[in-house]
Amino acid sequence: MKLRRLWFAIGAAWGLSLSGVAIAQEDQVTAITAAQQRTVERLQAAALNSDHAYGIVESLVTEVGPRLAASEAEARAREWAVAMLRANGLSNVRIEPFTIPYWDALREEAYIVSTPGAQPMVAAALGGSPSTPPDGLEAEVVRFADLAALEAASNATVAGRIVFIDEPMVRTQDGAGYGAAVRKRGRCAPVAQSRGALGCIIRSVGTDPHRFAHQGGSSRQPEGVSLPAMAISPADADVLARLVARGPTRVRMLIEADIRENAPSGNVIAEIRGRERPEEIVLLAAHLDSWDMGQGAIDDGAGVAIITAAARLIRELPQRPRRTIRILLAGSEENGVHGGAAYARAHANENHVVALESDFGAGRVFALRTRFAASAAPHARALHRALAPLGILSSTTPAFGGADIGDLAEAGTPVADLAQDGLDYFDYHHTPNDTLAAIDPAALRQNVAAWATFVYLAADNDWRFRAE
């Protein structure tokens, strides 16, 4: 998951006085039919008794594994997805191709080379980083406690050195700690470069104590140039900080980046065509690509599995819902949300009545968040009433939406979040440790139950979530 947009979206939502569900018309709840209520109960029972979603993510990590944006592995993931979506009874399964700038790190190594303390570090090149010279880039390290300290530093402190931003991340349930900590990942290289630095190293953006470096994108100067940039594991950040406190410390960074233009990626799309209002679309999104040190199990194999398993349960009902349910498995999310942008360009004129994304791991859903027109609050309450038996609260925090539906949301599409418990999400996020072992099958089942509930009710009614 790429959360850069979350804080923008929340800020925009508050600023525009869009509402969370609890603000207006507190007492009104849109009624659902007795048949719909029975269907909801049947969907939830089926979801809570099935490991079908777990089987999907197990298949993805086993038969494809990591799938870097626009790589050959991502192409295999698309073929896997087409077969998997068809096997789950979905229709109109297709690939919508696009091209992107490709980036991969063939080598990504970092060493403390001065004594005392000469030792290798566990490091990951940040997405978009240029290569170093073939033998690496060696310089003295200057440490900053956080990004603000780097921003406040004089050029003389930084010039000719490797900048090290040692800022930690706060563990939170909703991912707010990520929004605060991830800024150093995007900003280290351009800010350090503007001060005359030679390279950039950050303490990994993560909450775990384990010896993993967390991958993730960096950013560039407006003119497109950048510094070599890496993340190091927390244990290595600790060692480096202690050595810098003892005296001058030199580090060698070595990155060999494979950078290509116009590399092939694509979105995979599938549908359950609505029986009465097929032009009205309930959009369910997740992303198919992953960073490549891990297996992409929680980011975002879990999302792929949750939304597919939920759609499959609805597909198996005696009759299809009134509206079309569409699944978007976006490509190339991690390195720039290219799939979401391509989808929004291609489908801007269609009628998306509501959009949701599952891209925050496999933790239990604990809250429903919406970004609906105030007039839709009774529908939100009806949705929450149906979700409540799954242990789900309603929240006054406006929905984020999701990276891959960000362009749609900015253009006014109503969005909702089935907000997941992410207390441990950033222990695994973008590391080699993002494996099937990080997924709790019981929590995955509860996710499927929540998604099936929301999507069925949103698709089987004529509720409007935008301002009329």
Add this chain to the structure above:
Amino acid sequence: MKLRRLWFAIGAAWGLSLSGVAIAQEDQVTAITAAQQRTVERLQAAALNSDHAYGIVESLVTEVGPRLAASEAEARAREWAVAMLRANGLSNVRIEPFTIPYWDALREEAYIVSTPGAQPMVAAALGGSPSTPPDGLEAEVVRFADLAALEAASNATVAGRIVFIDEPMVRTQDGAGYGAAVRKRGRCAPVAQSRGALGCIIRSVGTDPHRFAHQGGSSRQPEGVSLPAMAISPADADVLARLVARGPTRVRMLIEADIRENAPSGNVIAEIRGRERPEEIVLLAAHLDSWDMGQGAIDDGAGVAIITAAARLIRELPQRPRRTIRILLAGSEENGVHGGAAYARAHANENHVVALESDFGAGRVFALRTRFAASAAPHARALHRALAPLGILSSTTPAFGGADIGDLAEAGTPVADLAQDGLDYFDYHHTPNDTLAAIDPAALRQNVAAWATFVYLAADNDWRFRAE
């Protein structure tokens, strides 16, 4: 820590009817003086209020880091140790050099290369493994649930393939699960080779679910030849097992081993000379080398720190104990207990009254185990009585001793264990995740208190632990 000897030692101890403390003369407890009792209380209070040991291991992982047997880093560790032991007030600090066969892996990679499932694995070459051809070794995988299944397999099943032993490890407090699981690490290559296999892969010997491969030694055929051998992470073992169950699966192993004869290693030795019986030695051992993917914090920086900090507290007493306290920081333990063997050869004729080793991480001491003559049971009880306030039980299980004092123990030197809680030891053991973050400072303090108590009483009395 290398536990191959543990099970031999326990077996031998039971076989010879040596006793744990609780077997004979249950009521007798050797008396200590009131002054000794006050000293014990002072030592314990000082230990429990000091992070001196934590500072030692922090210094080692920061200023040296990983230190593979006979590497340049291990030489730096010896220099570090000499300075550190002198700074802690110890005497006769010296290096006793020896040479060993050197082994290091310059490359250690493994890939699933067949489809479906083509993906890289997280792998570590096993110590002593030969190199593969420069482009690697590729073959179909044959999986065995455990070593016994491989041993029972026909040559036709195995010949021309890469053997994969998928045996898991049981988590236990005392490390017994390791003794059972580690056999596959030593035996995979020679057994697979005898069946005509081309290579050997094991599920890592460890208890964690994280994406780390666990390093460790392998073994060879009697004539000294061997197969390329690797350990893979549990997540990769899971993927490989599922793929093999789906159909024929091919793997490529790539190992580039650096193998040299007569590489320089050495032991570091230091003493507190006894004030009355300097020729009688209480020996405290730990090892200085480590595997090189981690920092060697729990294996065995913790042991180095615990025994040094305990000796320092005793050194700071108003008068030195009667007997000599000697610290052995052994070199080259991990790849064959070479330092312990060299020490035993050089010092066989000295009078070691008792020997102990700290090489099971940094968990709290939960039991005193001894391998003393039955006549020494009252002394063991006196030691336990002094340790009990630290939350330490006595145990009827005979002491292991430790790898580096194994030759001394086999030759009859009495040994004791300050047995540590190792429930999570094999989560970190021999992985990149063996870092300072795995050490609980409070548990480390309790270890120092226990060691200071035992060592002071053993050195300040004339107790005999062998049969008279």
